[in-house]
Amino acid sequence: MNRLIIVSNRLPFALDSAGEDLWTVTPAFGGLVSAVEPVLRERGGTWIGWPGTAGEIPQGPLAEATRDAGYNVVPVALSETERNEFYYGYSNEVIWPLFHDLQNFCNFEPAYWHAYKQVNERYADAIIRSARSDDFIWVHDYHLMYVAQALRERSTSQNLSALTFFLHIPFPPSDIFSKLPQQRRLLRALLQFDLLGFQTRRDVRNLLQCVRRVMPEAKVVSRAETHVIRFEKRKIHVGHFPIGIDFDSFENGARCEAVAQRSQQLRATFPDCQLMLGSDRLDYSKGIPERLRAFRNALERYPELRGRVVLIQIVVPSRVEIPRYHEFKDRIDRLVGDINGRFSTSMWIPVQYHFRGLDREDLLAHYRACDIAFITPLKDGMNLVAKEYCACRIDQYGTLILSQFAGAAEQLKPDALLVNPYDIEQMADTIVKAFRMSPAECTARMKRMRRMVRKENVFWWVDSFLAAGSRLARTVPRRRRNL
Ligand code: GDG
Secondary structure, three states, rough: OOOOOEEEEEEEEEEEEEEOOOOHHHHHHHHHHHHHHHHHHHOOOOOEOOOOOOOOOOOHHHHHHHOOOOOOEEOOOOOOOHHHHHHHHHHHHHHHHHHHHOHHHHOHHHHHHHHHHHHHHHHHHHHHHHHOOOEEEEEHHHOOOHHHHHHHHHHHOOOOOOOEEEOOOOOOHHHHHOOOOOOHHHHHOOOOOEEEEEEEEEEEHHHHHHHHHHHHOEEEEEEOOOOEEEEEEEEEEEEEEEOOOOHHHHHHHHHHHHHHHHHHHHHOOOOOOOOEEEEOOOOHHHHHHHHHHHHHHHHHHHHHOOOOOEEOOOOOOOOOOOHHHHHHHHHHHHHHHHHHHHHHOOOOOOEEEOOOOOOOOHHHHHHHHOEEEEOOOEEEOOOOOHHHHHOOOOOOOOOEEEEEOOOOOOHHHOOOEOOOOOHHHHHHHHHHHHHOOHEEEEHHHHHHHHHHHHOOOOOHHHHHHHHHHHHHHHHOHHHHHHH
């Protein structure tokens, strides 16, 4: 197996200055880290990324943070301006909202694109410095879509094998993508990779549609699930690789004594109630206000739920420096206040709201304790929380209410209760359906979902992606492998 080089915007931890020469190291939360970290830990390799602090990177704390990682870490430094324009700007004010079909949230500031290219070039430099010719280079996510182009522009002598890319977020339909001022430049940059991986068939379809429309000189050849784009005398392979989780680690974690105790404690806090769980990073794509409105609607229309259901909503702080995220948090706070103000009794508070990340034990205890997972993103690449919930249901019990616009719906749709997150009344009706579901039906559905999540786990995801990449590295002719 060739050495694996993972390239992502963020490293799996964040360094924060806590005063003069004092640094704190905190693990990064998020789907990419949850998926990639166990793989690199198992296989070894190198992770290239930004440790989350603007300016110079403190070497001592970095060495401390990475000592027991089990893989090499190559940090990439960003200045404050680059952080603002590349990370907060182009990545999170242009690509993130646009690719989640929320074009009204976009800020198409022209300076952002230049910063995006510049920072992607920095990552390309780090790859050139760290990689050997037979390394498997795997670039991740929407922050780094220009890296292959930067590599091809910069390096003439490097003999790297195939360049591969995986997009963790959705790829938008062509009419939405066409709003992007740099649509052609970005697609051309993506076509400099040799393998493009997406979460779902829908994303692949969208990408191919955009290529056909924006790049008429590219030729798309599709045969069943195999898609090849011929462009500038190269072949770019395109496929869907639904990301999974480390099933065994969640299942074993859920079995451990501390988690069992914490889960019992949670249940005892809310006697005679069904517990419903929402857990998300603070993000407008996750549909948190819509979920709260649906719960409020259910409490209004179905009095049988009052005193009988509690929604535990965990919101993990994320990108809080962006003003839109502040406003968004205020909206959630107000909705929670409104629901609790209207419906609470001396014995029952309908929404338990935590604005903080839980430690892993506590998170697993919540998965284990809650009868219903209520996961309703407006759009989501995959949504790992849905899969983690299933893995932790060692009692084979529990109902998953899932947005039809989460990538996970493609795999879990026969057994999850699918909802349209924009349809408040339908979501409210589905809460009642979950509440009334018989234990036998609930178990039958959960068993099937667990089978799927166990089989198509994160190692299966990596193996299928690496296998596709390796097949292609063998077929990329030597001279074309000169970047
Ligand atoms: C992106 C895409 C895609 C959540 N709360 C806590 C906590 N988490 C962990 C979960 C899960 C991860 O964060 C969230 O993953 P998601 O997949 O739900 O969402 P994104 O962060 O937006 O991830 C997404 C993913 O990439 C992978 O490709 O599925 O669509 O947007 O693993 O467990 N972890 C801890 N405490 C918490 O309170 N420890």
